[in-house]
Amino acid sequence: MDLKFKVLKETSYGARLGEFKTKWGTHKTPMFMPVGTQATVKTLSPEELKDAHADIILSNTYHLWLRPGEDIVDNAGGLHEFMNYKTGPILTDCGGFQVFSLAKPKDISEEGVKFKSHLDGKELLLTPEKSIEIQNKLGSDIIMSFDECPPYPVTHEYMKNSVERTLRWAKRSLDANKKRETQAQFGIVQGGEFEDLRKWSAIETSKLDFDGYSVGGVSVGEDPITKLKMIEYATAYLPKDKIRYLMGVGEPVDLIDGVIRGIDIFDCVLPTRLARHGNALTRNGRTNIRNAKFIKDLTPIEEDCDCYTCKNYTKSYIRHLIVSDESFGQRLISIHNIRFLTKLMEDIRYHIEKDDLLEFREEFVSKYNKKQ
């Protein structure tokens, strides 16, 4: 499916303001996608997501394959119907990241990856064809090609073999997609911290007819400078007229830095995971709501925030909920954290339009890194 991506404005250093279309409407980039691994953005309803200005979410092939199974979702009429998310598109991840994150005894071959299910220990084989078949049944709007996300660090030789195999998997993933008319498909660039491999991966993947291109294998434990280089090495060789998606990155400053290097969309578990552990994102950095200093604090998490949480609840109350392990507290902070990131993306778009994004970055970083 053609996403009709348009770059509306590009800065001299490569930050882009754009938009793309799905049957759900027109979507502005740069944008941030909250993660709903198991057909739910943890603790939140679709209405709450919409109110937090999240208009696209990510869900996960691997998890839904294991439970409840793609046929169950298909039987319900697809993921949107199954989870009652009918306000925007869904992108499904391919399962390749689990090769890295589950890090169990794994067996990667040309055919695919052998996993042991984390639910019952059963041995499973995930291949490019299987990943695409599952995503076809899930009925997401954007599907991801199957890739390998190697750990960090890894030798140049290992990475070279991995990148070449990921490219072959990308071709097989493309061939396997039976629903190209209704489901857009992205390829994934790998290559670790190696410039030659990132370049090769970006150029070769770009030759394939994808609707967008992802930069994967970032934020896997590398230092901050290496992280930025990984992105630059890839985006330098990606087509300018297609969406670029930086996978798994969600620290506020990283989002700005990604946009500056030409990234259009991001996803990350950070806002919801931090929320479940009592951490709120604010302009002045992260705030651990558990801290005793908030015990009698009757102000909202952020005074000028327009989210449901900040308009209605105090830090004193939210702290009590988190300390008492009440899920409503996790939900309230999740709402705020997602709104914080969608608002950040709105600000980023505004400053690309004004062409002062670099100045905005300096101002943002100076406040965000200053611990109150």
Place this chain on the structure above:
RNA sequence: GCGAGUUUGGUGAAGUGGUUAACACGGCGGAUUGUGGUCCCGUUAUGCGUGGGUUCGAUUCCCACAUCUCGCC
């Protein structure tokens, strides 16, 4: 009033005549980047009811007092 037993941090509790008094919970702080929601890391009693005594040395042994529990009058 008499007899027996009890007394270790915020809580539940281990423990020993000899350097820094287990462990758990709680508290305080941290961590968290394509999510195995309940996970992880650090820290938290200069003191073992009070006062004496024995001993080179006592939270550990002895005495008195206090405390709470049980039994008897």
